Amino acid sequence: MAWTILTISALPAVLLLALAAVVPRRDADAAPLTIRTWVTALATLQLAVASVLTIAMALRLVFGSTDPGAWHAVFPGAGSEPLPIYLDGVSTLMFLMVSFIGWVICRYSLRYLDGDRSQGNYFLWTGFTLAAVALMVLSGHLLLFFIAWLMTSIGLHHLLLHDSSRPAAERAAWTKFTIIRIADVALAIACILLYREFGTAYLGELFTAVGDLSSASAALQTAALLLVLAGAIKSAQFPFHTWLPQTLETPTPVSALMHAGIVNAGGYLLVRTSPIVSAAPWTLAVLATIGAVTACYAAVVMLTQTSVKKSLAYSTIAQMGFMMLQCGLGAFSAALLHILAHSMYKAHAFLGSGDVIAQRSRMGAAAVPRSERKAAGGEAPRRMTTGLAAAGVSLCCLALASLTLGIDPSTKPGGLVLGAVLCLAIAHWLEKVFAGADRRLALQSSAFALALCFLYVFSYRIVDGFVADSVPVVTLPVMQWVVIGSIIGCGFTTMLWAERSTTRRGSESRGGRWYVHASNGFYVESVLRRVFGSLSKS
Template sequence: MTSPSSPSFALALVVVAPTVVGTVAAAIAARSSSAQRAWRAARATPWSILGAAVVSSAAAGGAARANSWVRVDAVTAIVLALVGLVGWVVVRFSARYLAGDPGERRAASRFAATLGAVAAVAIANDLALVALAWAATSLSLHGLLVHASDRPVAVAVAHKKFVLARVADVCMVGAIAAFALGEGTTRLDRLAAGGAADGALSPTAHLGAVLVAAAVVLKCAQLPFHGWLIQVMEAPTPVSALLHAGVVNLGGVVLLRLAPVIDRAPAAQSVLVLVGATTAVVAALVMTTRVSVKVALAWSTCAQMGIMLVQCGLGLWELALVHLVAHSLYKAHAFLR
């Protein structure tokens, strides 16, 4: 397998820009003297993500480029375009939906931070950076989930989700250690190239792949860890849209980045297929019995994530990417129409 060429400094800077913009926009929105200015700052994040998607698509030219921090390829461009589009729609909707809300400036700040962190997951070329950005996404989303602090159920469910997410983060830390010990690197391009050349993973690296699969199962709300996603409907509608159309799908993005490694880890593939298939069947059946539209959509997300994990476990990576994009667009429309 040919190693990706290194991106130029300018290209790397452009691709990293959305994360920087998201961080700065979050700070500006939080300290803004008016809600209007806060939302203007928040809107800068999806626009910067869309810009990075265009530049990365044109610059990659069908060939992957990677350095120690950033990877630019077709998956990067597609995921950034998806995040930018969904983020733009959600932020635009939120500005109207939360107009007059006492905490709308705080919400604008957290939307910007969440989108910036999601973009970081898409561009990172090191598993440690992926784990850090994924954890940052979860933490900023937590602030949105507890936005309605006067709703005890919403706060309780958000804390339940918070605990499960931290368990997933521990799994990712274990995976980082396992790959560092077993393969001598946590760079995604080198893990992919090493696995392809050797034809097999070391037992320690195999454990790392299983831990990544476990983290994905936890964060993609798969059975039996799905309860928080079903109960989190107390959150504001645009928060639910961002969660279902963007954040839950990040497990698929992480797996796509590690595709050559997962393909050589039968135990990880088995976890993804068995858990994903069970969740898809059970959640799809339960969905048909729900009266509430939002609850039915939550069960639908569980089922769709299960199908996506099955696709990843079977090595159908192109199909998984198409499914991820289609599900994101559908859920954004379903919640915000």
């Protein structure tokens, strides 16, 4: 039974790879309708398989299976040699998300690429990339994971070069290709170290062996650090993020696939290998620092961008930074929830970016919300009062949602820190609403904040139920918590100050001069190009 389930789960991806392997580019472009029909049909099949597997896994957990862990199976007639597929709560949820987004992108591309002379080749590489991501998610063997990891980069590279006549697109593709090779090397060395240390490349056996250790060896700690490095680079963390904002020349569905699926590969790597990474707690502190710096930096830069797609690119970098911060705090369930939610949102944002531009053109400057118009007329004296009120409301909403649904943040890894960040975000939003002096809007916003907290906590419970048996419970030393908490506190306080400064362009603002610097990404890309030269020519 398990052998059949695991085989069927990988079948659509294998068929997509086979289609990309046997059909030459010239034949694909000569028969685009046939190619796009086959790719879309296989993407639909993969979504159906992923949906059935997710329902089966949910029923398995709800009805108390005696073996709530991953599905295991061996090759028929091959003794005890297991299949290189690892299907548990983590991989099932990610497989469903990847399959759904892939299906949506294929459907969207039918009209977006209609009439394009290279649409047959586009659909071949889209199917290839979707299959590679699916195999990476389902992989239960280090070698298969690494091969699928490489194939995602190859597929994305060809999609970025869909219109190679655009110099900006070619520069972005080769910049990304060069930077991601660092992540590939780091992951390859980590896999070799893990295999030499434990004598196996199967993830299930690795997790069991790591769990039985009383202390981590130097090789294991080095492998954990390399996994952190590979995940951070793959997810466009500072300062390896410069390639992502450059990919504005690529087709919109490719941007959606990249931001909603492939960039998440670094986060999935860390959640998937969380038993290994958490064996060296100091690597989690490094990861939390990288994530906090990236989230704060990218959020400030995002606020100053005038291009919709570039703003979304920096939004992705900031979201990936916050997801890395969650992993660094040991909150792997929250990190996976963040990956799922961000993927759905970002796919919708990119695929609907054309509507946003059209709405802005129609609405113009007269569409400023009433609350913002009032706040611009001299509401500064009331900022302290509205800020305290907003903080109180957001704290009460989160506390009520947690208590009602039976979650104690103090018992969850990073729960108090992440709860404080969530309260800060909601309070910052409510402060702008309360400053508008519109009581009806304030009440509606408070009710919405409460509903948002309930939705977040409820979603967290569902995801945690899926992955609780697959991720470790992290216990960090008190001093490490103090250091990480101080870094996060300073980072988000600085971000709040910078946000207030950069969003006020007038010369009367003390921080107004930072607007120009932030709009240029604080010149990180320029510095890297000056030091290392153009990556596109390397």
